[in-house]
Amino acid sequence: MTTPPGNPPPYGQPPSPYGEQPPYGGQPSNPYPAAPYPPPPPPPGAYPPPPPSGYPPPPPQPYSQQPPGFPPAPKSNNKKIIFIVVGVIAALIIGIIGVVVLYLAFGQGTVTATDVKMGDCLSEIPSDTKVLTVKTIDCAKPHAGEVFAVLQMPGGDFPGQSTIDTYADKCSPALASYSPSSMTDDSVQLYVLYPTAETWDQGDRAVTCIATLDPPRSGSLKG
Structure with a gap:
């Protein structure tokens, strides 16, 4: 049934003001303040909200800090x-x-006696009866001897001292061919190196003819 305007509601029911009570059995509309909804989760990379206690969150770690668990850098070598x-x-x-x-x-210039060759100059004349090495030097410098011939004996058994002496006698004409002026120079003498029975067995076959110079002189005798 429709209630005419201006007439009180039927059955003496008082009019409901604004904020009227809910119908029977209903709860009042939010009689107490309701708990707020929890905030939405922060987007990725954002800092989390402060905890309920109100203390601020710990400061973020700087970007340059390495995360825990990585091994230390290797030591330099x-x-x-x-x-x-x-x-x-x-x-x-x-x-x-x-x-x-x-x-x-x-x-300087120490060489095996059997390795010298014609034209080599010696800084000194060996004084030993058995000569193993000699000292060579540049002929432009003062020197005490000069090799002017190396005579090779034939192979075979050791020929004996007389045969060696025969070869040694060939040194004088060899000097006359190498340096004719030395034949009349009293400061020039002959010195001969020859094989012994021991060195012969080791392959020595050389009879080495040396012109000694006393006093020493510079330059070659050849000519």
Whole structure:
């Protein structure tokens, strides 16, 4: 049934003001403040909201800090490399010193007596009865001897001293051919190196003719 306007509601029911009570059995509309909804989760990369206690969150770690769990950077091998280089340099220095010592011990131009050849000059004349080495020098410098002939004997058994002496006698005419002026120079004498029975067995076949110079002189006798 429709209630005419201006007439009170039927059955003496008082009019409901604004904020009227809900119907029977209903709960009042939010009589107490309701708990707020939880905030939405932060987007990726955003800092989390402060905890309920109100304390601010810990400061974020700087970007340059490495995450935990990575191994430390390997140690440099520079010291090891330096030690190796120093060791190599020390070995080279020791080797050079050894060469210098050998050079000073044996002297300049020390060669085996059987290895000299015509035109070689000697810094000194050997004084030993058995000569194994001689000292050669540039003929432009003062020298005490000059090789002017090397006579090769034939192979076979040791021929004996008389045969060797026969070969040694060939040195004088060889000097006359090498340096004619030396034949009348009293400062020039003959010195002969020849094989012994021992060196013969080792392959020595050379009779070496040497002109000695007293006093020593510079320049070759040849001519």
